[in-house]
Amino acid sequence: MQTILKRREFLRVGVATVAGSSVLGLASCGGANSGSSGQAVPLKLEFWGTTERNKRTRQVMTLFEQSHPSITMTSQFTDFNSYWTKLGTEISGGNAPDLLQMDMGYIAQFVQKGLLLDLTKYIPQLINLSDFDKVLLKGSEDNNIIYGVPLGGNYQAAFYRTDLVSQAKVGDPDPNMTWDDFATYAGKISKALGKGFWGCEDASNNQVMFEVFIRQHGKEAYTDNGQINYTRQDLTDWWTYWSNMRASGTCVPASLGVGAPLTTTTTPPDSLLIAGKVAFHFDWSNLVVAWQKFTPHKLGMAVFPQGPAGSAPGQYFKVSQLMSISSKTKHPDEAANFVNFMINDTGAIKALDIERGIPGAGKARGILKPQLTPTQQEELAYIDMVAKYARPKTVLDPPGASQVTTLYQLYASKIAFGQLSISAAVDQFFSEAQKALSKKS
Amino acid sequence: MTFMKETKLPDPSAWDMQVTVEDLTPLLRQRRWGQGSSRTRKQNVVAFVFLLPWLAGLLIFTVGPMLASLYYSFTSYDLLSAPQWVGLDNYVRMFTQDGRYLTALKVTFIYVFVSVPLKLAFSLLLAVLLSKGLRAVGLYRAVYYVPSLLGGSVAIAILWRQIFGIDGIVNKGLGLLGVNGLDSWISSPNTAMLTLVLLAVWQFGSPMLIFIAGLKQIPSELNDSAQVDGAGWLRRFFQITLPLLTPLIFFNLILQVIGSFQVFTSALIVTNGGPADATLFYTLYLYQQGFGNYQMGYAAAMAWVLMVIVMVFTALIFFTSRYWVFYQDGRN
Secondary structure, three states, X not given: OHHHXXXXXXXXXXXXXXXXXXXXXXXXXXXXXXXXXXOOEEEEEEEEOOHHHHHHHHHHHHHHHHHOOOEEEEEEEEOHHHHHHHHHHHHHOOOOOOEEEEOOOOHHHHHHOOOEOOHHHHOOOOOXXXXXXXXXXXXXXXXXXOOOEEEEEEOEEEEEEHHHHHHOOOOOXXXXXXXXXXHHHHHHHHHHHOOOOEEEOOOOOOHHHHHHHHHOOOOOOXXXXXXXXXXXXXXXXXXXXXXXXXXXXXXXXXOOXXXXXXXXXXXXXXXXXXXXXXXXXXXXXXXXXXXHOOOOOOEEEEOOOEOOOOOOOOEOOEEEEEEEEEOOOOOHHHHHHHHHHHHXXXXXXXXXXXXXXXXXXXXXXXHHHHHOOHHHHHHHHHHHHHHHHEOOOOOOOOOOHHHHHHHHHHHHHHHHOOOOOHHHHHHHHHHHHHHHHHOOO | OHHHHHOOOOOHHHHOOOOOHHHHHHXXXXXXXXXXXXXXXXXXXXXXXXXXXHHHHHHHHHHHHHHHHHHHOOEEOOOOOOOEEOOOHHHHHHHHOOHHHHHHHHHHHHHHHHHHHHHHHHHXXXXXXXXXXXXXXXXHHHHHHHHXXXXXXXXXXXXXXXXXXXXXXXXXXXXXXXXXXXXXXXXXXXXXXXXXXXXXXXXXXXXXXXXXXHHHHOOHHHHHHHHHOOOOHHHXXXXXXXXXXXXXXHHHHHHHHHHHHOOOHHHHHHHOOOOOOOOOOHHHHHHHHHHHOOOHXXXXXXXXXXXXXXXXXXXXHHHHHHHHOOOOOOOO
C-alpha cells in the first residue's frame, strides 16, 4: 500500500514539477523584454480540467504577464478527482497555490477551514463585477460572502438523440412533462426501437437528478446546518420510480446502468447515448459541445421532467467553477488582479470562450455571442429557455456531502442488483449518511 | 538397482543458493568497525559514503512517512487543518461502525485466497512446460513474461474492461460457441471479481521464472532413476519435482500474498470498486477515504491494520513452512 501510493504521488509531483518549470521558462521569456525593475511577483494557479482548458488558461496567463510585467505566473492542472487529492496534500504541506479553482461542492468545507480569502474588500476596486450575472454570483456565495468569482454557469440538461426520437415517432420532448409523462414517453421509445435499445439511462444513482427531484418538492437537499433535508418517503418514491423504469424496460438494466463503471456515463465515447442504445442521457449543459463531437447525429437538449402540478421548479444554475484566492497567499492584490483579468479582459474572454460554461460578465457574453458555433448557440438557447423551470439553490453542500453521494450510489446499485429491498436500502442509507454527516472529519 | 548405486548425486552446496550466518562470520570479524589499519577504516568510510544516498532515502522516504502515518492513525486529520488527537477512535470505528470497511476486508480476503493459489498453480504449470527442451524456448519465456511487465499498468486495466465488456471479445467468442445474451462481466456483482482474479493470474511471469530456475536445479539423475524404476510422469512430479520445489513455492507464496493484499490499480481502473462494492479492495477503500474524503487519520489507521494483517499471514506461512518446505540438505 505504502509504496503504491507513494509511487503515484511521486509521479504526480514529478510530472507537475516538469510541467510547472516549463511554464516558468515561458513566463521568464515574457518578463525579460519588458525590462521592468523590482522584484518579480510569483503567482501559482491550479485548476482541474482537460488539456483544452489548460491551453486556454495558459493563453490568459501569458496575456496577463504581458500587461503586468512584474508578475510571473505558473500553473498546474489535473483531472477533477486528482485535483482534490493534490490540493489537500499541498495545503497540508503548506504549499497552497495563490489562485485555485473551486467547486460548489467543496467550498463550504474550505471556507470552514479558513483557507479562502474573503473577496468582498477587493470589489469593486480590484475586481469589477458591475455587469456580472446576479443569479450566478448569488449562487456562488457562502453565507452572503464572495469567496470566489464564478468562471461559468451551467444548467442540468437531458441530452437526447434526435434521430432515435424521430425514429420512434414520439415527437420532441415537451418541457412540461411530469415524471410519469416522461416514463410513458421514454417507454414508447424503448418499445418502438426494440430489443437492445432503451428510452433513457438509469438515473437511480444520479445525485444531481435526485436533487432536482427533491427541489421540486420545494426544499433543498440539505438543511442550513448540514443535515439531510429530504424524507425517507422522498427517497423511497425516487428509487421506486427507477425500479419501475427498469422493470418495464424503459431505462437500461442494472448491468448496463448502475453496475457499469462510471466512465460509461461520463465519457462520451464509452457511453450508451453515443452508441445509440439509449435516447436520453442526463448531464450538465456545457458538456453538450464535447458530446456532440462524438456523433454525427444531432443531440437535442431538454429540461428534466417536472413534478406534478403545483410543484416548485427544481433545476438551478450551477456555478461550474469559481476562481478563488488562498487565504495564505503573500500577494492578494496581484491575485485579485488576475481574477478580474480573467473575467473582464477582452483577450482573456476570447481565449477562454465558453469552455468553462457560460461566463457571468455581460461584456463577455456580448463578445462571445457572435463567434459561437451552432452547438454552442444551442447551449445558449437552452440556458435562456430553462430559466423558467429553475430557481436558485440556496443551501451549499456541507462537508461530507461527497460521502453521502457515494453511499447513495452504493445503495442505488444494491437495489438494482436485487441485493436489498428498497425499504431496507433506504433505512441503511439514512443511518450511514447521518453517520457520515455527523462526523467531524 | 546396481545402476542406481553408480549414479553420483551432485554436491548439494553447488546448487544451494542459501548463505548462512556461519558462512559470513569470519568476514564480519575481519571487518569490525574501528579496528584494523587506517586503510580498512578509510574503506569503511568510503563504503558509508556510497551507502548514504540509499540510507537517506530509507530514512526520509520510508521510515519518516511510516512514523508520521502511525501518529496520524491516532488523529482526526482532514489535510486542510492540523490533526487532532483522538486516541483509538479510528481503530474502533473501523470494526464497529463502518460497514464498507468490513466489506473491503471480506472482498480482499476472497481475492487473496482465490488469486494466489491459482496464480502459483498456473505459473508452475507453465514453468514445467517451458523447462522442457522446446525449440525457441527463450522466446516463449520472454513472451510469457511480458504480461507481468504490463499487467500492473493502467493501459492493461482499460484493455481488460473492454475484453470483458458486454460487446467484448469474451462475449463475442462465447457467442460463436452458441452462448448468447451474456451481460458485461465487469458490471455484474457476481462476475466482476472473477475478471480481476483472471487479471492477477495472467501476470504469472515472475513466479514462473523463479519456478523455471528451481526446476533447472533439480538433478536429472533423480528423475532418470525414478523413471527407470517405473514411476510415471505424474508420480515423478509429485514425488520428486514438487518436494524439491517447495522452497521456491514458499518464496513465491510469501511474495504473492503480500502483493495481493495490496492490489490497487486493477480495482481502481477496471471496476472502481463496483458494482455495488463487489470489488472494493482494501487499498482502494483506503485511498478513497484518505484522498477522496480527506480522512487521512482514518486512512492511516487502515494502512496500519493492513500491515498487521500482512505480517500475521507472513508469520503464519513462515511458521507452517517447517511442516511442508523441504530443503535438500536436511536443514529445516
